[in-house]
Amino acid sequence: MLHYLSAFASGLIFSIGLVISGMVNPAKVKNFLDLAGSWDPSLLFVMGGAIFITLPGYRLLSKSKAPWFANTFHWPTRQDIDAPLIKGAVFFGMGWALSGLCPGPALTVLPSAIPGVIGFVVMLIVGMIVAHHQQRLSA
Template sequence: MIIIFNFLAGILFGFGLLLSGMADPAKVLNFLDLAGHWDPSLAFVMGGAVIVTMIGYRMVFRRAKPVLDDHFRVPTARQIDRQLVIGAAIFGAGWGLVGLCPGPALVSIVLAAPAIFVFVPAMLIGVAGATWLKRVQAAYQSA
């Protein structure tokens, strides 16, 4: 049952990305280009997302537990460490250079833009590489 709801939520999220223009790298790059052909429309998309998220969190956390799980799984880490800063910098640089982040990149596969077929495999290789490095680091620290 959870898989069905996750799939439906993913479809809804994907349609939202397509409808808002977040899956169009040119639109994202124009939003980030403050000195050139700046397109402020994505600010409204982000503002709307923040409002919906605030309302949603308030409604959900009034419950004792989630509908499809036995407890809420909320991140507990509060510190800003080197790993977080480096990861955020790499993410931001990639988003600024290409105009895509992981969600819109996966949605853009349906648009069949040639650049997507380079970006998505590179992104997946990066995810696999980061996972491998984390395992190596954990093994090194436990030895």
């Protein structure tokens, strides 16, 4: 039960954090990216606040042997800079600026049933499926 409760709480705290930080508002994200216009640096403080917790927290966790409810820690191990990483980040940045949404805020705001957000999430799923297919073909 605690197994599920911890994952549920993590998702819930994440989205409440997004709401309080203001990142569920696409206009704020767009203004963060608009250095030459109505710049709103709030997003820097969101990332700062998050890293302020996770950087020391991850350091402490990396010394322990196993997580509470799983056998191993799935720390990412890749170090290489490859073309899909760069290409993916370029596409992501384009979509992020066009909409003011990234996956976390988009899914958090989905219950508000704003048409543009629903359209965004539908095509987000399509884009993910396309990329998965491409990865399978090249693997």
